Amino acid sequence: MLIIQKKDREAEKRWLAISAISDLKLAKKENISLRNLAFLLYEEGDIDRAYNYIQRSLEDALFCNARLRTYEISKMMPIISEAYEHQNQKNQKQLWLFLVSVSLLTVILLIVLILLFKQMKKLKIAQKDLNNANSQLLELNIALQAINLKLKETNSTLTEANLVKEIYIGKYMDQCSDYIGKLEGYRRKLNVMATAGKMNNLISAIKSKQFIEAELKEFYTNFDKTFLLLFPDFINEFEGLLIDTELTQLKEGEFLNTELRIVALIRLGIKDSAKIAIFLRYSVSTIYNYRSQIKNKSNGPREEFEANVMRIGTGIK
Known part of the structure; x- marks a missing residue:
């Protein structure tokens, strides 16, 4: 029964709409169909269309000065107008609620953006501090490596x-x-x-002087053997500090020559020319000349020569 009634109502709306369109095309001002269609739409809750249709019907009735139709429409008009106003108020409330919600969300979003900006600023500062800390740590590591190297030496x-x-x-x-x-x-x-x-x-x-010379020869031979026992690769490593091997050419039966003994004494920490002169029984000026000649043969800076000599036998380059 409800299905049949629904179908009848839809058919009624359809034919009323067709009739209203026909009236409008023929420029008739009665618009009874449009008025009845407005009431049907009101009953179905389509307030906007119902209000527009009833308003048009009222305007046409007033234009034709049809008092009866005006009276009939005026009975329906307050009902539809009230519903229309109620709907507008409801829509306005919804719109106001929507605007308030949007405003609140905008404020919250602004607060979040401000907090995010502050956090990003703090993060940037923290990142900068971290980079500085990493740089300092790297410098400390380099310094520590240098200290470890010195400690190793x-x-x-x-x-x-x-x-x-x-x-x-x-x-x-x-x-x-x-x-x-x-x-x-x-x-x-x-x-x-x-x-x-x-x-x-x-x-x-x-x-x-035969006794003294024999004893000195034996003394230097013992010194040479002992030194080479401590630094077996001394001659090869010393040659690596020179531009040629002229200073390391030994005579038959020699373990070290005078130049090599001077460098050996320097390697043992005896760097004073006067002490070296006493040890080798030469004058100080002769030892100084020997040292100058040796440095002139260096393949690196003269001022670094003796430091390089001190690294012989340590494995440090």
Whole structure:
């Protein structure tokens, strides 16, 4: 029954609409169909269209001065107008609520943007601080590496110094004992000459440098062997600091020559030319000339030569 009634109502609306269109095309001002269609639309809740149609019907009725139709329309008009006003008020409330909501959302969005901007600013500052901290950390790491390298060199030097000290103390004690024995034998030899009255032989023996030269030769040989025991690659590494190998050319039977002994003493930490001169039994000026000639053969800056010599045997370039 409801389905049939719904179909009848739709058909009624359709035919009323057709009739109203026909009236408008024929310029008729009665518009009964349009008035009835407006009422049907009002009942269905289509207030906007109902209001427009009833308003048009009222205007046409007033234009024709049709009092009866005007009266009939005026009875429906307040109902539809009230519904129309109610709908407009409802729409205005919804619009106002929408505007308030949009305003609140806009304010919230602005607050969020401001907070976000502040956070981004703080993040930028934090990032800058982090970059500065990383830079400082990198500098500290570089400094730490340099300190570790210095510490390694120091430890190497200490280890080396301890080894040199142990070896040279042992050699020194052996050699001193040996020299004491040789001096005792030399003293006995001279005593025999003096007791036997061989004064000429005694004077000749005292004036002779053969004993001293032989002992010096043995002393330097012992020094060379001991040093090369400590630094077996000394000559090869020293050649790497020179532009040629002229200074390292050895005669038959030599372990080190004068130039190499000077560099060996520097490597052992004896850098004073006066001490080197006493050790090698040369004048200070001669040792100075030797050192200048050696530096002139350096393949790097002269002022860095002795520092490079100190790195021999450490494995540090």
